[in-house]
Amino acid sequence: MNQKEFERYGSRAKILIVDDESNTRDIFSRHLMDEYEIDQASSAQQALQKLSRNEYHIAMTDLVMPGEDGLALLKTIKAQWPQVAVIVISGKASIEMAVEAMKSGAEDFIEKPVEDLELIKIVIRKILRVKWQSEEIKRLRTILAKEFDASSIVGNSLPIQKILEKVRKIAPLDTTVLLTGETGVGKEMFADLIFRNSNRKEKKFVAVNCGGLPENLLESLLFGHKKGSFTGAIRDKIGYFQEANGGTLFLDEITETTPTFQIKLLRVLEKGVIRAIGDDSDQEVNVRILTATNKNLLEEVEAGNFREDLYYRLNVINIHIPPLRERVEDIKLLASFFIKTFARKHNKPNLSISLAAMSVLQTREWKGNVRELKNAIEHAVVLCAHNQILPEDLPAHILQKKNHSYRFNDNLLDLPFATARDSFEKHYLEALLESTHGDVSMAAQQSGIKRQNLYEKFKKHEINIGAFRPNEQ
16 A cells, blocks of 8 residues: 555545534644644534535534534435545434434544544544545546456455556566565466556467476476487477467566576576577577566575576566455455356356355455465355355365454554554454354453444444354354
8 A cells, every 4th residue: 555645645635523612623623734624614504505615525523513413414415425424523412323323324433522632533544544545446447447458357455456557557568577476366367467468468378387397397398399309309399488479478486496597588588589408599589578476586686596687687567466464355356256156167056155154254364365265265165055155164274263363463563553553453353252252242341342332343344243153153
């Protein structure tokens, strides 16, 4: 996520504070005016007049006011200006009014008196981040819709949309591209995406996994060989470079190659020629080379495991694909896609997934990334005896909640405070439900949080309590 872009977006945010108490409006305004543009309204009627004349990102309104109350104002805003986020703030409203406000579309509810004014900033920052991400995704989708085929990529998260925008820019060029990311994130799929949107798409795309192949075999596969050049070479054989001539060659696990092979690959990049094993002459090839690794290639260079000159030739453009745990919002979409795919393959029409099973998927760390999720879904589709996938249909190791990522780690220190706070709260609640087996009363007693507040937090973080109850799994 581009923090600088978000900060620029937030600095332009305009907030309307609606409250019949001038003292409250002034306190909030003074606390927020150093970061945002602030406007005030003393009544719902005045607020509607200002909303009709100005553009606001957020409206903060009291619920209980003379004349038209904040709840009616909220409903009007959501009907006429749905792009405006609404925060309701009140100390006099009943629980029923607060619940009704959330049901009517309020983004958050803050209770008066507000003892820690920083809480308001945290809530605002969270809302603005969601709005920015949503607007950024819409912008990127509009760009990508223009003659760009991304049909093979499943993902709505901002990181994926950013990668797609980058691919759109570099696909038509002939530059080399280095794809990095953990095992199973889908590096070959993005290599294929580059090929399908390139000027070479009418030619061949050839993918080669360099890992685990002996040097002489890899060289033979890539460069070809002449009859009699070694034992078993009973005929001339063209290599993948020749097969992909005019097209694209994808070399996965490039860090697993030997220094000798790296020299030969560097020669291809520099001179555009190859020499088959046993041949005494060079052959020109016109191939775009894409490479991938799950290792830190620069660290491999510094450790002496990879040639520095080859590194710079391969890393002209770098595309890093983040792990699935960093784009959790893609899990539901990916799972649904795989369910449809394998339901067709195994002739199980109208197959869906239960909320409990989906909750299990969304709370798993997925160390094997998209590949692991794909395999888990096929396992579930095959074993499912009903029209709905249940938790028990998933592989046994998936159900072991020890893999939940709710423990504090140093990665939180890289996040803005508001984001880190939300992440910690969600993971804490999951751990709490895990330890109490989904017993909310016990969770309330153990945590010191009221039951009603716990339910509100579960709803906020979209946590399915049933997924933690053994009898519902």
